[in-house]
Amino acid sequence: LRGGPGKEIPFAQPQSRTRVYAIASGKGGVGKSTVTVNLAAALAARGLAVGVLDADVYGFSIPRMLGVTGKPTRVGDMILPPVAHGVKVISVGMFVDGNVPVVWRGPMLHRALQQFLADVYWGDLDVLLLDLPPGTGDIAISTAQLIPTAEILVVTTPQAAAAEVAERAGSIVNQTRQRIVGVVENMSAMTLPDGTRLELFGSGGGESVAASLGRLTGTTVPLLGQIPLEIGLRTAGDSGLPLVLSEPASPAAQALQGVADEL
Numbered sequence: 001l002r003g004g005p006g007k008e009i010p011f012a013q014p015q016s017r018t019r020v021y022a023i024a025s026g027k028g029g030v031g032k033s034t035v036t037v038n039l040a041a042a043l044a045a046r047g048l049a050v051g052v053l054d055a056d057v058y059g060f061s062i063p064r065m066l067g068v069t070g071k072p073t074r075v076g077d078m079i080l081p082p083v084a085h086g087v088k089v090i091s092v093g094m095f096v097d098g099n100v101p102v103v104w105r106g107p108m109l110h111r112a113l114q115q116f117l118a119d120v121y122w123g124d125l126d127v128l129l130l131d132l133p134p135g136t137g138d139i140a141i142s143t144a145q146l147i148p149t150a151e152i153l154v155v156t157t158p159q160a161a162a163a164e165v166a167e168r169a170g171s172i173v174n175q176t177r178q179r180i181v182g183v184v185e186n187m188s189a190m191t192l193p194d195g196t197r198l199e200l201f202g203s204g205g206g207e208s209v210a211a212s213l214g215r216l217t218g219t220t221v222p223l224l225g226q227i228p229l230e231i232g233l234r235t236a237g238d239s240g241l242p243l244v245l246s247e248p249a250s251p252a253a254q255a256l257q258g259v260a261d262e263l
């Protein structure tokens with residue numbers, strides 16, 4: 001990565017028609033990236049022009065989940081993103097050698113995000129999904145500064161402890177004045193082969209986060225979907241073919257389509 005500040009970010013221009021969603025969570029491992037890739041694939045399959053920017057600097061996993069093996073190519077001063085399942089993809093992971101950890105600090109992260117937004121040739125997107133790192137860190141603040149119109153989609157599990165942290169992550173909008181588009185509860189009750197419902201991570205987290213973020217912002221924050229725990233959702237992520245494409249009739253894929261309907 002190189003270059004400097006000063007270039008315009010097309011998505012931040014008043015005439016931009018691209019809807020930008022920043023996918024946020026309180027903690028890692030709640031399925032933020034899984035939700036992001038499935039929403040991206042679902043929207044692209046509907047004929048929308050979709051981009052995903054994996055800004056989860058410490059836990060980037062989007063390229064694997066979308067089966068992207070190609071690297072971005074440089075044409076003049078633009079970076080062309082690889083495309084997978086009709087989705088343009090850029091990840092921090094594409095700019096590091098091997099599986100080394102990224103040890104950038106705030107200002108470097110801000111510059112990297114700025115560059116991903118300004119120097120990548122995204123074209124005329126309908127939707128850009130930004131996979132944020134968990135928590136309320138530098139990247140979330142930078143996103144708000146660089147694209148104030150970005151809307152926040154909060155992902156939580158049903159567990160009370162996870163929900164509390166997700167609320168904290170969502171409450172960043174108190175400072176940034178961004179809109180929260182809704183909450184997705186992931187890892188909701190799973191159905192066992194004998195038909196029993198198992199609430200492995202409890203219940204109520206999604207409702208609770210939506211209600212408290214609604215109170216906080218004085219708006220209605222909807223719970224957009226409850227995605228069940230499903231083995232296929234994990235294996236789909238590992239194989240690089242999102243579940244909404246590989247097993248569209250599965251309950252988790254249906255729930256994810258339901259969230260995509262609301263965006």
Ligand code: ADP
Pocket residue numbers: 025027028029030031032033034035059061186187188227228229230231233234235237238252
């Ligand atoms: P995050 O981006 O929040 O760190 P990931 O999307 O990487 O979380 O998900 C963490 C792990 O849980 C991954 O291995 C993923 O495949 C798995 N996973 C996520 N959601 C589900 C689900 N609903 N059912 C089964 N496995 C899931």
